[in-house]
Amino acid sequence: xxxxxxxxxxxxxxxxxxxxxxxxxxxxxxxxxxxxxxxxxxxxxxxxxxxxxxxxxxxxxxxxxxxxxxxxxxxxxxxxxxxxxxxxxxxxxxxxxxxxxxxxxxxxxxxxxxxxxxxxxxxxxxxxxxxxxxxxxxxxxxxxxxxxxxxxxxxxxxxxxxxxxxxxxxxxxxxxxxxxxxxxxxxxxxxxxxxxxxxxxxxxxxxxxxxxxxxxxx
Amino acid sequence: xxxxxxxxxxxxxxxxxxxxxxxxxxxxxxxxxxxxxxxxxxxxxxxxxxxxxxxxxxxxxxxxxxxxxxxxxxxxxxxxxxxxxxxxxxxxxxxxxxxxxxxxxxxxxxxxxxxxxxxxxxxxxxxxxxxxxxxxxxxxxxxxxxxxxxxxxxxxxxxxxxxxxxxxxxxxxxxxxxxxxxxxxxxxxxxxxxxxxxxxxxxxxxxxxxxxxxxxxxxxxxxxxxxxxxxxxxxxxxxxx
Amino acid sequence: xxxxxxxxxxxxxxxxxxxxxxxxxxxxxxxxxxxxxxxxxxxxxxxxxxxxxxxxxxxxxxxxxxxxxxxxxxxxxxxxxxxxxxxxxxxxxxxxxxxxxxxxxxxxxxxxxxxxxxxxxxxxxxxxxxxxxxxxxxxxxxxxxxxxxxxxxxxxxxxxxxxxxxxxxxxxxxxxxxxxxxxxxxxxxxxxxxxxxxxxxxxxxxxxxxxxxxxxxxxxxxxxxxxxxxxxxxxxxx
Numbered sequence: 001x002x003x004x005x006x007x008x009x010x011x012x013x014x015x016x017x018x019x020x021x022x023x024x025x026x027x028x029x030x031x032x033x034x035x036x037x038x039x040x041x042x043x044x045x046x047x048x049x050x051x052x053x054x055x056x057x058x059x060x061x062x063x064x065x066x067x068x069x070x071x072x073x074x075x076x077x078x079x080x081x082x083x084x085x086x087x088x089x090x091x092x093x094x095x096x097x098x099x100x101x102x103x104x105x106x107x108x109x110x111x112x113x114x115x116x117x118x119x120x121x122x123x124x125x126x127x128x129x130x131x132x133x134x135x136x137x138x139x140x141x142x143x144x145x146x147x148x149x150x151x152x153x154x155x156x157x158x159x160x161x162x163x164x165x166x167x168x169x170x171x172x173x174x175x176x177x178x179x180x181x182x183x184x185x186x187x188x189x190x191x192x193x194x195x196x197x198x199x200x201x202x203x204x205x206x207x208x209x210x211x212x213x214x215x216x217x218x
Numbered sequence: 219x220x221x222x223x224x225x226x227x228x229x230x231x232x233x234x235x236x237x238x239x240x241x242x243x244x245x246x247x248x249x250x251x252x253x254x255x256x257x258x259x260x261x262x263x264x265x266x267x268x269x270x271x272x273x274x275x276x277x278x279x280x281x282x283x284x285x286x287x288x289x290x291x292x293x294x295x296x297x298x299x300x301x302x303x304x305x306x307x308x309x310x311x312x313x314x315x316x317x318x319x320x321x322x323x324x325x326x327x328x329x330x331x332x333x334x335x336x337x338x339x340x341x342x343x344x345x346x347x348x349x350x351x352x353x354x355x356x357x358x359x360x361x362x363x364x365x366x367x368x369x370x371x372x373x374x375x376x377x378x379x380x381x382x383x384x385x386x387x388x389x390x391x392x393x394x395x396x397x398x399x400x401x402x403x404x405x406x407x408x409x410x411x412x413x414x415x416x417x418x419x420x421x422x423x424x425x426x427x428x429x430x431x432x433x434x435x436x437x438x439x440x441x442x443x444x445x446x447x448x449x450x451x452x453x454x455x456x457x458x459x
Numbered sequence: 460x461x462x463x464x465x466x467x468x469x470x471x472x473x474x475x476x477x478x479x480x481x482x483x484x485x486x487x488x489x490x491x492x493x494x495x496x497x498x499x500x501x502x503x504x505x506x507x508x509x510x511x512x513x514x515x516x517x518x519x520x521x522x523x524x525x526x527x528x529x530x531x532x533x534x535x536x537x538x539x540x541x542x543x544x545x546x547x548x549x550x551x552x553x554x555x556x557x558x559x560x561x562x563x564x565x566x567x568x569x570x571x572x573x574x575x576x577x578x579x580x581x582x583x584x585x586x587x588x589x590x591x592x593x594x595x596x597x598x599x600x601x602x603x604x605x606x607x608x609x610x611x612x613x614x615x616x617x618x619x620x621x622x623x624x625x626x627x628x629x630x631x632x633x634x635x636x637x638x639x640x641x642x643x644x645x646x647x648x649x650x651x652x653x654x655x656x657x658x659x660x661x662x663x664x665x666x667x668x669x670x671x672x673x674x675x676x677x678x679x680x681x682x683x684x685x686x687x688x689x690x691x692x693x694x695x696x697x
Contacts, residue, residue, distance in 0.1 A: 305596035
């Protein structure tokens with residue numbers, strides 16, 4: 001029954017590799033940009049606060065598929081030539097996921113007491129030093145469960161790059177399905193792969209959550 | 219009549235109740251006191267089957283609580299219960315809190331349930347707060363509503379689980395007044411409380427529990443003026459200063 | 460910037476494209492609301508299963524949530540749409556595939572079942588925040604388990620869960636965009652369709668973005684009203 005999987009195994013795994021590559025760039029970029037977005041969302045400078053808040057609130061109201069299309073359409077106009085699906089998808093994902101990671105970082109920064117930040121300044125550190133050595137590391141640590149959960153969501157989201165023709169796992173499953181019409185096995189297999197990765201991720205997140213809870217009890 | 223016959227209860231390895239015996243006659247008011255963790259609250263929850271017990275027997279009007287064939291839901295209609303933290307339904311008004319069980323369990327009409335509820339609200343002195351939500355009421359007011367909610371099912375017995383221990387001192391009296399009035403009207407009551415003034419006024423018997431056992435029992439005068447055990451003496455000295 | 464590109468914003472209102480976008484919005488609202496009804500019904504059921512005292516029911520509830528939230532919605536949608544009919548055997552599947560509007564039914568069901576797992580999770584957190592004595596207080600008035608959940612615990616938990624449910628309600632409308640991949644003509648599909656016909660996808664998708672923004676803002680307004688109506692007095696003041 002699962003011969004369709006074994007015959008096309010290399011082809012499908014190639015798709016999974018693309019899925020992982022896209023997820024990797026989306027996460028590195030999304031988390032990196034998200035750290036800054038979170039800082040900007042707490043900024044007292046209106047020239048920083050309002051534009052970034054507008055960007056976050058705007059994108060969080062838009063479906064990711066549409067955002068992918070939009071970047072796919074706008075990038076050629078900016079760079080003057082057609083853009084391949086992969087880099088277009090990476091750019092769309094970074095800007096989209098950064099709004100979600102940004103809100104997580106913001107919540108993380110807000111758990112840090114004003115006095116702690118004052119203490120950092122009192123030792124002579126600048127704002128960017130305080131952000132880099134105090135705010136970001138603490139937020140990363142305290143928000144680990146939420147960051148993992150959002151990373152799982154990002155990993156699942158990469159399947160949507162399907163719509164601009166990126167040959168990731170789902171696209172390749174559908175290519176094989178178009179030729180062999182074995183939908184149950186093919187989509188069942190894709191679902192299984194995603195489940196394994198995401199379930200493992202959610203258990204790791206749960207572990208950190210319980211660990212954090214224990215620390216707080218003491 | 220509630221007959222408690224040598225009941226034992228364990229939480230895993232922890233022996234919460236050991237050979238507890240007690241008989242409460244119709245019309246009697248029994249006060250249970252003792253240090254925290256002595257099993258008082260657990261005992262109440264065994265009587266109306268909210269918590270299972272492993273050995274012994276409890277009979278309410280001859281119906282065995284531990285018997286798996288017993289319909290506990292039917293049994294609980296007979297026994298009202300009042301909790302330490304009131305446990306009013308926060309999304310319902312005082313009136314809605316009171317009429318819910320009569321309407322759904324006793325299948326009373328809305329009018330009948332509301333008439334009864336108004337009567338009870340008057341009895342506990344809360345008739346002007348029928349439409350108030352719990353969060354807008356003081357602790358004492360919430361507890362009086364909770365008592366009215368239990369009485370609405372017209373129970374034969376009332377159990378109180380430290381009904382005043384979560385209250386500010388100035389509110390304790392308003393709740394105790396309602397309880398005294400109930401006892402004097404002949405309600406059969408089982409009260410976990412440390413309010414010795416209340417015990418003096420209404421208790422037919424006081425039970426002192428420690429580490430899951432009944433250590434001492436007697437009338438108010440016997441217990442208060444002439445405690446037999448060191449543990450009871452220590453306990454009394456602690457709650458009286 | 461490549462200035463060779465000639466913007467043509469008229470694709471947002473020009474005949475027939477303006478009407479396409481409006482029809483798309485109508486479909487998005489229809490799909491989102493229908494899926495929401497299924498999601499609430501299934502979500503409440505599954506969420507309640509997860510806290511019953513029966514181990515088997517709890518396991519079923521947990522399995523449901525884990526499966527539905529650890530598989531991308533797109534994969535679930537493809538599975539229901541392409542593989543779903545096959546599960547009924549060859550003869551029946553051919554009949555199912557001939558059904559008018561099959562993609563729409565699958566969309567609503569797929570989206571509803573997926574969202575249900577998220578609602579169940581939020582509800583479980585709501586249940587967990589209700590103290591044990593509150594449950595016992597309900598039982599002590601003689602109510603049955605079913606009555607307890609139906610009249611007190613579920614309405615209470617739902618009210619506690621209104622803020623996360625608002626986010627989910629917004630998400631349902633955003634997630635409807637995924638069903639364009641199985642050919643349902645909702646808003647994103649229509650904006651893409653405009654690109655196929657005019658090569659002005661940038662304008663079309665930009666327009667669609669603002670329509671989603673307006674839709675989102677209306678949903679937030681609507682949920683504000685719901686929250687005002689149902690908020691627990693004094694407990695969830697803002």
